[in-house]
Amino acid sequence: MATTVTAPRGMRDHLPADKARREHVLGVIRGVYARHGFDEIETPVVEDAARLHSGLGGDNEKLAFAVMRRGLTTEDLRQADAPLDLADLGLRFDLTVPLARFYASHRAELPSVFRAVQIAPVWRAERPQKGRYRQFVQCDIDVLGEPGQLAEIELIRATTAALDALGIVGTSIRINDRRILLALLASWGVTEQSAADRALITVDKLDKIGAVGVAEELGTTLGLDPAATADTIRALESANWDSVRGADWLDAEAFADLERLRAALPGVDLRFDPTLVRGMGYYTGTIFEVAHPDFGYSLGGGGRYDGMIGRFLGQDVPAVGFSLGFERLVDLVSLPGSAESDAVVLVYDKDVDPVRLAALKAEALDTHHRVRLEKRTKNMKNLLAGLAEQGFGSFATVGTDTTSLDGVEFRPLA
Structure with a gap:
């Protein structure tokens, strides 16, 4: 086999x-x-x-x-x-x-x-x-x-x-706080820790199964009213800093902490998202994601x-x-393309003496930070395209009569 x-x-x-x-x-x-x-x-x-x-x-x-x-x-x-x-x-x-x-x-x-x-x-x-x-x-x-x-x-x-x-x-940075999530669950009557943990796992699926799917799962596992829960979740999906301020279910202290964080980060697009959970059970406060x-x-x-x-x-x-x-x-x-002076390729004929090749490469290393030797192939187009993808900027052809790189033309790969 x-x-x-x-x-x-x-x-x-x-x-x-x-x-x-x-x-x-x-x-x-x-x-x-x-x-x-x-x-x-x-x-x-x-x-x-x-x-x-x-x-x-x-x-x-x-x-x-x-x-x-x-x-x-x-x-x-x-x-x-x-x-x-x-x-x-x-x-x-x-x-x-x-x-x-x-x-x-x-x-x-x-x-x-x-x-x-x-x-x-x-x-x-x-x-x-x-x-x-x-x-x-x-x-x-x-x-x-x-x-x-x-x-x-x-x-x-x-x-x-x-x-x-x-x-x-x-x-942008989506941001929330575990204390806010727990307060939200408490407003739904979910206060026992193990039940809250199960509920958060379900809410974390919001981007996969939608508000209705989350509400139905919460109804099955915790006995919540699916229709009312779905309406609440849909409203939370469009919530922002201003729309939730003063809400009955909001943990005011945690929200104030997030607002202070927002004020301390001018220039950062910080977006409050009360549905953000992040699945790891060890989080205790602020949670955030890059969107x-x-x-x-x-x-x-x-x-x-x-x-x-x-x-x-x-x-x-x-x-x-x-x-x-x-x-x-x-x-x-x-990968950023390398400038001609940064990374070069010496394309050589098969009959070039290896000792001379080594000397030409050493000469090129005096002025370039990266040098590659490549044997000439029948399909030079594919060879040069592959070298360009690897970040090489230019190439020169050396033959059996090349004794120095002085006067040798380096041409862009791209």
Whole structure:
């Protein structure tokens, strides 16, 4: 039987042009976050299985890849009540749980307010589909130890600066607060915590199943009147800063906090959205997402999760984070074309002496930051087009009589 040579389902290989574009986007994001005072850290790709399944990851825990214990025997298999009994580690499904564990481990070595960057792959056993993969990169920034709104302000400023640097314009930040959501549910008579958690999971499906679908599901699971609930949700979908002010169901203190945040971020299109949930159960306050009118999906999001680190440390630490959707951003960003003096190609005939070729390449490296040697092919058009996609700006042809690049003409690839 032939062995498959494709990447595992839901995972991808990256060809040179794609890899170059990804590295360009990563470089821009890293540069912006460093300018804004965030420090990059690295954590292992695996965490203890018990930590990954401690209730901090919401529905993502169900998608975690488990790593089986070493040295398992058939007796271990017989005695296991569930598959997870055979695992002691798992691949991380996000970067927030590892960050909480990292901070609890290294708090004495970190500043009192720690601004962290994590850019790394994560794994989820998703059902693969367009734009949804089982291995993907997350770009997270978090502020730990700052209880006030300065943390949210810094995160939103750094995130919008990164989007601007990537040339992505027209974005807005949808914003809400978990306290407002809980007050809304309380006005519907949903006050018990487990019921509220189920209700929020349903409301989070609003963009997929619509107001009627959400209302019907809430009616089935919690006994709410579907018609009245649907009317309320439709009204909330068009709500804004002015239309909700003074509403009976609104948590006034949380809304005032959001308005202060809005005032502190002039120039940022901050839009209040009382239907914004974000599915992670660990959020405790402000939540936000990056929206763009041309796309039916968010380009990033995050929120405040003040209770998570305390699960590891034994005392609560205020924390808030913002994650950019790297895989989606990569598809929106083009690799900038290199100028002629930046990246060049020497196209050579097959009979050129390799020692001379090496000398010509060394000469080109004296004045260009990147040099590629390419053997002349029958289909030069395809060769040059591919090199242009990889960011090369110009090329020159060298033959058996070329002893120096002096006087050799470099022509644009594009």
